[in-house]
């Protein structure tokens with residue numbers, strides 16, 4: 001019987017986007033599972049549970065499927081690893097020490113290193129470097145920003161360092177990525193970036209949950225001393241959101257992208273969530289609103305499914321429920337649009353006898 005990873009690659013299954021990456025040993029390139037490039041032989045495939053692990057092993061990102069655009073993966077790792085990953089994605093290790101991050105997370109540096117090594121197969125600085133390189137790669141391909149601005153916006157401390165790291169890791173100069181690319185569409189004064197997700201995405205309910213009136217989400221953002229407007233729309237056919245980000249926000253791009261991914265819950269795995277909820281008797285609602293998301297907080301690292309300390313029963317079930325409960329609540333909220341009041345106060349799922 002073939003391994004599930006092999007089957008997912010054979011089927012170019014987008015549900016596994018960002019869940020794992022496949023490195024092709026004959027070309028030393030790594031891909032998203034759904035890459036449309038020619039399929040490699042089984043024995044030429046190596047599987048990695050993070051882009052950083054593939055890069056550690058000497059693979060460089062595919063220019064066709066662009067692993068830098070894959071959604072992140074948070075559901076399957078421990079709370080510590082996901083907190084660390086989110087903070088690193090937001091720039092926590094740009095010019096800062098691993099020890100500082102560890103103390104912010106309330107653990108020792110050694111504990112943090114071991115957790116990331118075990119769950120993602122990488123060291124903290126490798127994860128940070130991959131984030132910086134992949135963001136730089138996106139900015140090179142998708143914008144016309146000068147290289148100096150690309151370097152700083154993606155968290156490098158100098159242009160020289162950026163050039164050196166890029167060449168060492170990808171075996172080409174950064175400018176090589178601009179040759180022959182399609183000139184990106186941009187709005188004056190804004191930077192246009194895409195934010196990918198694993199389809200389906202219930203966009204209308206998500207907008208409503210965020211209090212939006214029209215078909216797009218607009219927010220005025222402040223990070224550190226930087227302020228500016230961000231406008232986000234869904235491009236459902238492409239499986240990504242399109243974000244127009246005011247130029248003034250460029251220096252805080254890493255925390256900004258991390259914040260937007262949380263707000264729209266873009267790292268969720270709807271296929272897995274849907275299957276779990278269907279098992280618990282919500283199949284009808286899952287079918288009615290496929291890809292429901294739980295909006296997260298822009299400026300905090302609190303998971304959408306974090307429970308109040310006082311809810312003892314929820315705490316006991318937390319691991320088993322994470323993060324399904326929050327999605328169930330969202331579906332139930334949709335099914336009862338006229339009801340008011342918070343779902344936390346009145347949670348029909350919690351009352352279900354088979355879950356107690």
Ligand SMILES: [Zn+2]
Nearest residue numbers: 031035062065
């Ligand atoms: Zn590829």
